Amino acid sequence: MADFTLKVRRFKPEEQQGPYWETFDVDLDPTLSVLDGLLQAKDREDGSLAVRCSCRAAICGSCGMKINGQSTLACKTMLEEAQSFAETHAVAAQVGGDKTESGSHGKPEIVVEPMGNMPVVKDLVTDMESTHWTKIRRVTPWLLPEGDPPEREYIVPPESMIDVTQSMACIQCGACVSSCLSMEADPDFIGPAALAKAYRFIGDPRDAESKERLHDLAQDPHGIYDCTHCFSCIDACPKGVAPMDQIMRLRRAADEEGIHDQNHGRNHMEAFTKIIEKKGTLDEAQLLQDSYAPGVKGKLVPKHGAIKGLVESLPTAIRGVKTGKMRSLPKLIPGVHPKLPGDAQDHVKRIYAHAEDHQVELNLYIRGEEPDEEAPEGAVEPEPDQVADTESRPGADTGLSPGAGS
Amino acid sequence: MAATDTTRGDGLKLAYWPGCVSRGFTPELHGSTALVADRLGIELVELDRANCCGAGVIAEHNQELADTLNARTFALAEQTGLPMMNICSTCQGAQSECQQRLADTEYRSHINETLAEEGLAYDPEGFTNKNFLWVLVEDYGLDRLAEQVTRPLNGLRVGPFYGCYILRPKHRLGYEDHPERDLYLDRLIEALGGEVVQYDGARKCCGFPIITMARDVSLRQAGTHIGDAIDADADCLVTPCPLCHLNLDMQQPEAAKVVNRDLGLAVLHLPQLVGLALGFEPQQLGMRKHIASTEWVEERLAQPAAATA
Numbered sequence: 001m002a003d004f005t006l007k008v009r010r011f012k013p014e015e016q017q018g019p020y021w022e023t024f025d026v027d028l029d030p031t032l033s034v035l036d037g038l039l040q041a042k043d044r045e046d047g048s049l050a051v052r053c054s055c056r057a058a059i060c061g062s063c064g065m066k067i068n069g070q071s072t073l074a075c076k077t078m079l080e081e082a083q084s085f086a087e088t089h090a091v092a093a094q095v096g097g098d099k100t101e102s103g104s105h106g107k108p109e110i111v112v113e114p115m116g117n118m119p120v121v122k123d124l125v126t127d128m129e130s131t132h133w134t135k136i137r138r139v140t141p142w143l144l145p146e147g148d149p150p151e152r153e154y155i156v157p158p159e160s161m162i163d164v165t166q167s168m169a170c171i172q173c174g175a176c177v178s179s180c181l182s183m184e185a186d187p188d189f190i191g192p193a194a195l196a197k198a199y200r201f202i203g204d205p206r207d208a209e210s211k212e213r214l215h216d217l218a219q220d221p222h223g224i225y226d227c228t229h230c231f232s233c234i235d236a237c238p239k240g241v242a243p244m245d246q247i248m249r250l251r252r253a254a255d256e257e258g259i260h261d262q263n264h265g266r267n268h269m270e271a272f273t274k275i276i277e278k279k280g281t282l283d284e285a286q287l288l289q290d291s292y293a294p295g296v297k298g299k300l301v302p303k304h305g306a307i308k309g310l311v312e313s314l315p316t317a318i319r320g321v322k323t324g325k326m327r328s329l330p331k332l333i334p335g336v337h338p339k340l341p342g343d344a345q346d347h348v349k350r351i352y353a354h355a356e357d358h359q360v361e362l363n364l365y366i367r368g369e370e371p372d373e374e375a376p377e378g379a380v381e382p383e384p385d386q387v388a389d390t391e392s393r394p395g396a397d398t399g400l401s402p403g404a405g406s
Numbered sequence: 407m408a409a410t411d412t413t414r415g416d417g418l419k420l421a422y423w424p425g426c427v428s429r430g431f432t433p434e435l436h437g438s439t440a441l442v443a444d445r446l447g448i449e450l451v452e453l454d455r456a457n458c459c460g461a462g463v464i465a466e467h468n469q470e471l472a473d474t475l476n477a478r479t480f481a482l483a484e485q486t487g488l489p490m491m492n493i494c495s496t497c498q499g500a501q502s503e504c505q506q507r508l509a510d511t512e513y514r515s516h517i518n519e520t521l522a523e524e525g526l527a528y529d530p531e532g533f534t535n536k537n538f539l540w541v542l543v544e545d546y547g548l549d550r551l552a553e554q555v556t557r558p559l560n561g562l563r564v565g566p567f568y569g570c571y572i573l574r575p576k577h578r579l580g581y582e583d584h585p586e587r588d589l590y591l592d593r594l595i596e597a598l599g600g601e602v603v604q605y606d607g608a609r610k611c612c613g614f615p616i617i618t619m620a621r622d623v624s625l626r627q628a629g630t631h632i633g634d635a636i637d638a639d640a641d642c643l644v645t646p647c648p649l650c651h652l653n654l655d656m657q658q659p660e661a662a663k664v665v666n667r668d669l670g671l672a673v674l675h676l677p678q679l680v681g682l683a684l685g686f687e688p689q690q691l692g693m694r695k696h697i698a699s700t701e702w703v704e705e706r707l708a709q710p711a712a713a714t715a
Contacts, residue, residue: 088585182616184610185624226620226623228616228623228624230611231573232611234575235574235575251466252468252469263619263620264619265619268463268619269463272463273463273467273468276475282427282430282458282461284427284431288618292618313618315659316660319659320431323694323697324694325695337430342455344455347478347523350524351474351521352471355471355520356468359470359471360513361469362469362507364506367510369506370511400512
């Protein structure tokens with residue numbers, strides 16, 4: 001009697017067969033992995049089932065796939081964990097498109113698919129070259145130091161590398177690329193893996209081209225401002241790289257570098273931040289205007305793209321007036337929005353004065369999270385082994401640092 | 407928790423952070439929340455001195471600034487002695503991110519030094535901040551909510567749209583303790599007598615965060631999800647996030663141009679859907695203020711139950 005049923009998305013182009021679903025019953029200990037299940041199916045039932053794997057220990061990054069719709073490593077996902085999720089979330093009915101929810105053992109099926117955002121070569125094997133590696137090469141993923149190389153290795157103080165250790169943990173499995181929701185809408189988006197890799201070099205003190213790299217990625221319409229901030233890559237990454245956090249570090253660095261990108265990314269951030277300093281809550285009309293054409297009152301120098309953006313947003317505003325959504329007209333006029341009551345606005349301004357002075361950045365990946373007494377054990381540190389590793393380095397004991405680039 | 411004499415809500419009294427957008431471009435959200443909370447006997451103490459959560463944007467510029475601003479809001483909530491509630495997925499996500507960093511003792515004392523000038527201090531001990539959806543499921547209870555329903559949704563086919571900020575990252579958002587938070591909207595729809603529509607976009611991104619930076623990519627996301635819901639025969643969508651509402655409803659005609667198809671699907675705010683089931687009229691709930699017409703939803707609710715397939 002089988003313990004688990006895997007519902008696998010098959011695709012065999014050599015037999016001119018379109019994608020179809022096939023179920024495999026596997027008989028394994030619940031603490032073994034979904035990859036173990038797939039290998040048993042391949043061994044006992046169908047040797048043609050294509051799956052890529054090597055280390056089986058979440059180190060090589062070969063077995064990226066979607067399990068119950070979640071991009072992850074098959075070797076890092078336990079069968080019981082996957083089945084429990086499939087049960088609570090009724091995954092088979094959703095992802096498979098049919099209503100068969102249980103295998104021969106009466107338990108829900110675990111749905112296994114190839115990674116998303118990439119062409120499928122066969123079954124669970126995707127083409128990493130056409131998407132993932134092409135994008136990685138796009139960010140010039142090697143060090144560009146200044147001058148002649150030293151006689152021996154480059155020597156840098158260990159603490160200067162703390163900032164990039166998180167991005168260095170990437171194993172190139174592609175799970176983040178598979179999960180990326182911006183890339184679904186824009187296949188040209190440079191994407192989470194490549195941008196995290198870019199930060200690895202931009203944050204490296206030995207690199208001489210950091211500014212050029214930043215300009216390049218900020219000006220590219222498919223660069224750092226094309227990330228929709230959906231957190232999918234953070235949950236997908238099996239190594240705690242949190243690619244989206246690295247993209248936000250790139251935006252912070254571009255902000256500090258003063259890059260006024262053609263995507264209005266910095267304008268938007270700057271406008272948002274200033275409005276809260278003045279008003280305490282968001283004046284959306286002001287934000288819309290300033291994102292496209294900052295400083296309208298003083299020096300209006302809108303670029304072509306700015307005028308286009310502002311004009312494109314007009315039909316939406318006009319429709320809002322018609323339905324009464326923005327019936328109180330002041331909401332449409334930038335700057336009319338009220339401040340916080342009493343002395344509250346002054347307090348907010350004082351917070352700005354302090355924080356803009358320090359710009360402390362707390363890196364929880366380096367520092368680790370303090371154990372929460374109420375939380376169950378082991379729930380607080382996603383990558384305890386790596387945190388311990390970085391903490392043992394000299395100078396890596398703080399995780400509190402001034403903002404990127406400063 | 408402070409005891410109150412409210413009967414229907416069993417003393418559920420909360421420090422309420424409405425956020426910015428619910429008092430700006432989606433005023434119907436703030437209004438419908440007040441109506442629904444009152445009907446359910448949930449007492450809301452509005453934090454009118456609190457500030458914007460930063461929506462992740464201020465943190466992009468300066469993490470310490472975002473953390474201090476939110477610590478201020480948390481401290482103001484703590485002054486009331488009540489648990490905090492928000493009605494915006496984005497507030498939830500941005501504030502949870504700050505809460506995660508502010509759990510660090512040394513960092514928090516640095517932040518609290520700044521707050522001390524206002525006589526405030528944030529102490530994470532016992533502090534909670536939950537959006538209205540989580541409050542309804544975890545604190546109020548869906549069974550109790552179902553008992554209050556006077557106009558069951560009559561098999562109305564509702565597509566849930568969660569919004570990224572209450573779904574991910576799971577570790578930050580308390581999924582270890584509440585692993586089914588990404589199912590709450592489905593359960594709420596069912597508790598109100600509606601039918602959950604399964605479609606591809608329920609847990610995807612509306613695209614709003616990049617509307618001014620990558621307009622086409624942003625609207626393609628919104629348009630695709632609305633289209634998928636229409637293809638799955640949805641009567642409407644429901645979302646706990648006003649920013650998702652901006653892209654799904656206010657920008658819907660523009661999204662339709664980008665995905666090159668007719669859309670026209672009503673998008674309800676979470677408290678509006680609850681309000682309909684509690685017997686409020688669409689106009690009271692501000693549904694007429696939406697860009698995408700909600701007439702079809704009103705017609706569907708007027709149909710007798712037998713007429714639904």
